[in-house]
Amino acid sequence: MEKFIVKGEVQLNGTIRMSGAKNAILPIMAATLLCSGISIIHDVPYLRDIKVMQDILALLGAKITREKNTLVIDTTIIQDTEIPEHLMREMRASVFLMGPMLGRFHKVRMSYPGGCAIGPRPIDLHIKALEKIGADVKEGFGFIEAQTNCLTGGEINFDYPSVGATENAMMAAVLAKGSTIIRNAAREPEIYDLQVFLNKMGAKVMGAGSDIIRVDGTEKLTATEHIVMSDRIQAGTFLVAGAITRGDVMVENILSEHLFSVTDKLKEMGVQITTGKNYIRVQSGDLRGVDIKTLPYPGFPTDLQAPMLSLVTNGKGTSIITETIFENRFKHVDELIRMGAKIKVEGRTAIIRGIPKLTGAIVAAHDLRAGGALVLAALAAEGTSEIENVYHIDRGYEALEEKLRSLGANISRHKKD
Known part of the structure; x- marks a missing residue:
C-alpha cells in the first residue's frame, strides 16, 4: 500500500502533455x-x-x-x-x-x-x-x-x-x-x-x-x-490543478472542443482560458462559486465532478453541484471536510460554502476520481497532506506525482507505514 505526501500552497506553472485516453x-x-x-x-x-x-x-x-x-x-x-x-x-x-x-x-x-x-x-x-x-x-x-x-x-x-x-x-x-x-x-x-x-x-x-x-x-x-485520442479527463484534472493553485498551466495534446463544458465553468469562476489547435491554458487568480450539474456528453462529465468540487471549496460564495450519473459519487466529501471544507450533501446534491483555504490532513481515496480530487485539494491546502489508497489513483492517472512535480508541485510517493 502506498500514499502520497503533498505539501500545499505551491503555485503550479508550466506545460504538460496529455497521454492517450x-x-x-x-x-x-x-x-x-x-x-x-x-x-x-x-x-x-x-x-x-x-x-x-x-x-x-x-x-x-x-x-x-x-x-x-x-x-x-x-x-x-x-x-x-x-x-x-x-x-x-x-x-x-x-x-x-x-x-x-x-x-x-x-x-x-x-x-x-x-x-x-x-x-x-x-x-x-x-x-x-x-x-x-x-x-x-x-x-x-x-x-x-x-x-x-x-x-x-x-x-x-x-x-x-x-x-x-x-x-x-x-x-x-x-x-x-x-x-x-x-x-x-x-x-x-x-x-x-x-x-x-x-x-x-x-x-x-x-x-x-x-x-x-x-x-x-x-x-x-x-x-x-x-x-489513441488524448485523455480529456486527465486534461481537465490538470486544468483544475492550475486553477486551484492560482497558477499558469498549459495542457498540450488535447482538443479544446472536448472540454467546452469544463472550460465554460472555469471561466464562470473567473479563470482565464486560452485555447489553440492543440492546447488549453489556464491562468487563475481569485475564484468565485459556480453551479454544476453532471450530464451525459456534451454535458459536464461526471468524471470531473470530484476535481471541480475540490476547486469550488476555494471559491468565494456558495456553489451547488448536482450529480445525475452515479449516486455514490460524493465519497470524497467526507475527506474534504477533514481538510476544513464546508460541504453539505442532500441526496445527489452537494452545497459548498467556499473558504479561503483548506488545511492539510490525512485522507483516503475511495475511488479513482475522488483520489484525483484529494490530490488537487492538497496542492492548495495549508500545510502537509497524506493521501492513502493511491492504487485507486493509479487506475486512471499515469505517474501523477511525476507530472505534477514537473509543474512545481511538492508531492512524493511513499510506502504506507
Whole structure:
C-alpha cells in the first residue's frame, strides 16, 4: 500500500502533455479480439486498468508486447472464451469483451464486472442490446453466459445513453449479418475514436458522436494500427490543478472542443482560458462559486465532478453541484471536510460554502476520481497532506506525482507505514 505526501500552497506553472485516453484504449483493446492478426496501439499510458485488460487478453490466448507507449496485440490464437473471475472483479471495463467475443467466437462466459464503488452500474443495457441482435444471454450464480448461432442486424434503442453499452453494441454488430441501428447512443469522443479504429479494421460504422449510429455488418476484419485520442479527463484534472493553485498551466495534446463544458465553468469562476489547435491554458487568480450539474456528453462529465468540487471549496460564495450519473459519487466529501471544507450533501446534491483555504490532513481515496480530487485539494491546502489508497489513483492517472512535480508541485510517493 502506498500514499502520497503533498505539501500545499505551491503555485503550479508550466506545460504538460496529455497521454492517450484510458476510456478510449480499453474498448479498443477489447476490439482487437474481433479478428485474427497483430494490432498496434500507440500512446498507451502505464495504468492499472490497462494492465488488467492486458492480463485478461493474455489469459484468453493473445500475445502482448509493449515497447514504451506502444502495445502490440496478437490475437491470432485465442484459446478460451471464459474470462477469469478474479480479473473481471478488478475492472468495470472488462464488460467490453462481451461484444467482440460474441462477434468472433459466438460465445462468452464471464462474471459480473467490478471497478470503483461509485454507485450501481447495471449491465442490463449491454445485455438487452446484444439480445436485440441475436444473442442468447443467461444470468445465474454470479455469471453471465452469452451465445449465438449468428448475430443479425437489428434496432437497438437505449433507455439511457450508456457509453459502455453503446460501445459493446458497436463491436458486436460489426460482424453481424445485415445492418444495426443504435438509437439514443452515447456521444462521447471516445466512442468516435472506437469507430475510427473499427473502420480501420474494415468495419462499416457511421454516426459515432451523434445519437444515432449505423453499423453495416461485414464478414471479416483485419488487424490495424491506431494512435489513441488524448485523455480529456486527465486534461481537465490538470486544468483544475492550475486553477486551484492560482497558477499558469498549459495542457498540450488535447482538443479544446472536448472540454467546452469544463472550460465554460472555469471561466464562470473567473479563470482565464486560452485555447489553440492543440492546447488549453489556464491562468487563475481569485475564484468565485459556480453551479454544476453532471450530464451525459456534451454535458459536464461526471468524471470531473470530484476535481471541480475540490476547486469550488476555494471559491468565494456558495456553489451547488448536482450529480445525475452515479449516486455514490460524493465519497470524497467526507475527506474534504477533514481538510476544513464546508460541504453539505442532500441526496445527489452537494452545497459548498467556499473558504479561503483548506488545511492539510490525512485522507483516503475511495475511488479513482475522488483520489484525483484529494490530490488537487492538497496542492492548495495549508500545510502537509497524506493521501492513502493511491492504487485507486493509479487506475486512471499515469505517474501523477511525476507530472505534477514537473509543474512545481511538492508531492512524493511513499510506502504506507
